[in-house]
Amino acid sequence: MEWGDQSEEEPREPNQAGGMGTLWSQEISPEERLPVEGSRPWAVARRVLTAILLLGLLLCSSVLLFYIFRNCGPRPCETSVCLDLRDHYLASGNTSVAPCTDFFSFACGRAKGTNNSFQELAKRNKNRLRRILEAQNSRHPGSGEEKAFQFYNSCMDTHAIEAAGAGPLRQVIEELGGWRISGNWTSLNFNRTLRLLMSQYGHFPFFRAYLGPHPAFPHTPVIQIDQPEFDVPLKQDQEQKIYAQIYREYLTYLSRLGTLLGGDPNKVQQHASLSISITSQLFQFLRPLEQRQAQGKVFQMVTIDQLKEMAPAVDWLSCLQATFTPMSLSPSQLLMVHDLEYLKNMSQLVEDLLLKDRDFLQSHMILGLVGTLSPALDSRFQEARRKLSQKLRELTEQSPMPARPRWMKCVEETSTFFQPTLAALFVHEAFGPSTRSAAMELFTVIRDTLITRLRKLPWMNKETQNMAQDKVAQLRVEMGASEWTLKPELAQQEYSDIQLGPSFLQSVLSCVRSLRARIVQSFLRPFPPHRWQVSPWEVSAYYSTSDHVVVFPAGLLQPPFFHPGYPRAVNFGAAGSIMAHELLHIFYQLLLPGGCLGCDTHALQEALLCLERHYAAFPLPRGSSFNDSLTLLENAADAGGLAIALQAYNKRLLWHHGETVLPSLDLTPQQIFFRSYAQVMCREPSPQDSHDTHSPPQLRVHGPLSSTPAFARHFRCPPGALLNPSSRCQLW
Structure with a gap:
């Protein structure tokens, strides 16, 4: 039978074919052909329509989610600075090494020896100074700039030096x-x-x-x-x-x-x-x-x-x-x-x-x-x-010292005698306002994270925690260069006591006398500011106990350790961990015997002993050791610095979306963070210098990483692997 309403005015007649049927003398309207609500065929149709609708919504949601993740997830950073860093990582590392077993070689062990990140950065900074000194710019007659350029050119004039001989x-x-x-x-x-x-x-x-x-x-x-x-x-x-x-x-x-x-x-x-x-x-x-x-x-x-x-x-x-x-x-x-x-x-x-x-x-x-x-x-x-x-x-x-080019010797001599002038020129070119602002922002996050962690240290009582937080809050930071170096007039400073010529040796001797006089004068100032122990183009950060100031020179805050255009993971992992390490130098005295009267001595000593045993479990290069108490303090600063930088990075990700990654490395942001941390430690393993209180570079990588559960999680290290031990230590 057909689906439709039965009209009471239309009589039913016998079907000529012998069955009951309805004889229509007019055409049925489209509305009359619709099924009746509640009838079984309509219920089936409704379920089919609902399924189609849900399937369509699901497909639309999938497309929408794909679009969201594609646009909000980590995007590859394809700027020139990121591509240069990608190439640097590819050239310096050895990805054939298992990261959970030997992350130092994974990050630093290139095919032909181990790269030295600090030496390479120091050389790049000297190259920048060389470009500054060889630039054909007009200089004010008699200014410090002009004399610095004249001295450098005199040093490079080997023909004149050879002609003068021993005279x-x-x-x-x-x-x-x-x-x-x-x-x-x-x-x-x-x-x-x-x-x-x-x-x-x-x-x-x-x-x-x-x-x-x-x-x-x-x-x-x-x-x-x-x-x-x-x-x-x-x-x-x-x-x-x-x-x-x-x-x-x-x-x-x-x-x-x-x-x-x-x-x-x-x-x-x-x-x-x-x-x-x-x-x-x-x-x-x-x-x-x-x-x-x-x-x-x-x-x-x-x-x-x-x-x-x-x-x-x-x-x-x-x-x-x-x-x-x-x-x-x-x-x-x-x-x-x-x-x-x-x-x-x-x-x-x-x-x-x-x-x-x-x-x-x-x-x-x-x-x-x-x-x-x-x-x-x-x-x-x-x-x-x-x-x-x-x-x-x-x-x-x-090992034999490699021959150094003449220009490098001349850059070093010039930078020694004309440090104030070259400092202003170097900072102007290598550490502009935007870079300094980004570095200060990074330091602020690291410092605030340390203050947060100090509130939770179990071996400090409440009073000591408050004192420690105040100590960090009162710290001065000098970023890039000292304030007096950034004054424009220093680049034009006159060195009236320097007489250049007629021979290069006489120029050197005149500069020696001038430098000594400037040093004496700096000490005689009535209220001297903090005297930097490094030049702005050097690559060593430090904390001064006497002045309670931490110093990060512009030469350190350069690629591959820092750049405003880098993924945040790179800046936090490299420069951030360096900053955190130096901040922990503030508290070295607390870790020495009798240095913290307001501490739970037993808990503190247990944490230090645990750290010492943890580091002792790693193999060391031949001829190196780390039993010195100062080395133990440096190990504590390495491990604590990494933990602070990681916490600061994770906190930053919650506040700011849009993290990027380095293309073609197949590393997540967190993996890039650990990779950049290891990059800081890259240098040739060698017997420990008697004046160096740090552990060998392999230990400075493996010790902190094996103390960090997040490393094992992000690199999927199996339990019991060298960098995923069954027990860990935490001091800071």
């Missing part, structure tokens, strides 16, 4: 009274010659004298008398065979210098041999720092008069007055002496030599000056120095 140095020797091995000489006036060497040539043959902060009053300068820096790599426990070989090589070098200056070879060798003997005797007088620490005599405060009584060979007042002009010194002036016993023995040796070997003592003093000035002389002197360095490194089992 400029012979003139210097004549001013000192000459010497017996060549030409005319006058009998040695020891203190006159010593005074000239110290004040006019910056050479200290028997001890070092320099201005430094007073140990009890950091902003008060004090003249410090320290052990000399010997040109020969001697050691207290040196084997006799090695010592003999070093003696021969150094004798050959000094003889070569004397011959280049016109001396008779036989006479030169005799004087050179006595000079080495004097150096050897002086070296035997030295007392190692460890011995002086054990005796409680790291330094002693004495007056000039008292030092004159104990070491009478030196006219201390006249020598120091000439060296530190315009300071006004008197016999009652206090000095900070680092090794008084050495000075007593040195004085006795000088007195003996003045009685028996006066001419040899004069030659010893002049030969030392010749060695100091040799970089400013022609290629014959520099080649003699290069051969000596090569031989000495072979004897002491050090």
Whole structure:
């Protein structure tokens, strides 16, 4: 039957085919063909229509979600700075290494050795200085800029230096009274010659004298008398065979210098041999720092008069007055002496030599000056120095130093003597306002994250937590360069006391005197600001305890560690972890025995012991160690710095969307964060430097990463892998 209403006015008649049916004399309307609501066919149709509608909504939602994720998820950063960083990561890393087993090699172990991120960055900064110095810009006559450019060009003019030969140095020797091995000489006036060497040539043959902060009053300068820096790599426990070989090589070098200056070879060798003997005797007088620490005599405060009584060979007042002009010194002036016993023995040796070997003592003093000035002389002197360095490194089992291009030496010399001028030029080009603003923003987030974490440290009581938070809040930060460096007039500063020419050596000596005078003047300022320990183009951050200031030079906040256009993961992982590490230096004293009276000593020591055991579980390169207490503190700062930077990064992602990634690396933002952290530590593994309190680079990567559960999670490290241990430590 057909679907429709039954009309009461239409009679039903028998179907001619023998069945009941309805005979229509007019056409049925479309409305009459619709099914009746509630009937079974309509219910089926409704379910079909609903299913089609839901399917359509689902498809539309999928398209919409795909569009949202495509536009709100991490997008590849394809700017030139990001592509350069991508290429750098590809070139410096080794992705064939399993990241959960050896992340240091994964990030740093390129096919041909290990890259050194800090060395490469330092070289790029010097290249930038080179471009500045070689730019053909007009300079104001007589300005600091013009003199800096003239000095650099004079250093690069090797034709003029070769043409001058040894002439400029012979003139210097004549001013000192000459010497017996060549030409005319006058009998040695020891203190006159010593005074000239110290004040006019910056050479200290028997001890070092320099201005430094007073140990009890950091902003008060004090003249410090320290052990000399010997040109020969001697050691207290040196084997006799090695010592003999070093003696021969150094004798050959000094003889070569004397011959280049016109001396008779036989006479030169005799004087050179006595000079080495004097150096050897002086070296035997030295007392190692460890011995002086054990005796409680790291330094002693004495007056000039008292030092004159104990070491009478030196006219201390006249020598120091000439060296530190315009300071006004008197016999009652206090000095900070680092090794008084050495000075007593040195004085006795000088007195003996003045009685028996006066001419040899004069030659010893002049030969030392010749060695100091040799970089400013022609290629014959520099080649003699290069051969000596090569031989000495072979004897002491050090890898040979790669040859450095001339421009690099000249950049370093120019930046030493014209630091204020070059600092302003470098910062203007490499650390503009937008970069500085981005760096300060990053530091603020890192600092605030540290303050938050301090509130939750279980080994600090509430009072200590509040004091620690106040300490961080009161910290000063100097970003890029010191404030005085950024003053425009410094770039135009005149160096009226510098006289350039007629030879490059004379230019160097004039710059040496000017630099020393500026240093003295800076110490004599009534309320000096914090004196930077690094230049703005250097790559070392530090925290100053005495001034309670943390310093991040512009040279450090450069690619590959920082750039405003980088993904946030890169800036937080690299520069952010460096910033957090330096902030934790504020609290080193708290971690030392008895350093935190308001701490749960047991909980603190347990955390430190756990950290020490955790690091001890990693294999170390040959010849390295980390048992020193300062190394443990640095390990704590590494691990804490990474944790703080990671928390700050995650917090930043909640506030700001639109994170980017580096194209073609197949790394998530979190993986890029850890990759950039490891990039900071990349350098060639080598035996630990005696002055370096940090762990070897592999440990500085693996120790903190293995203490971070998020690393194992984001790199899907299986349980028990080297960087996914069963237990972890947390100090900060």
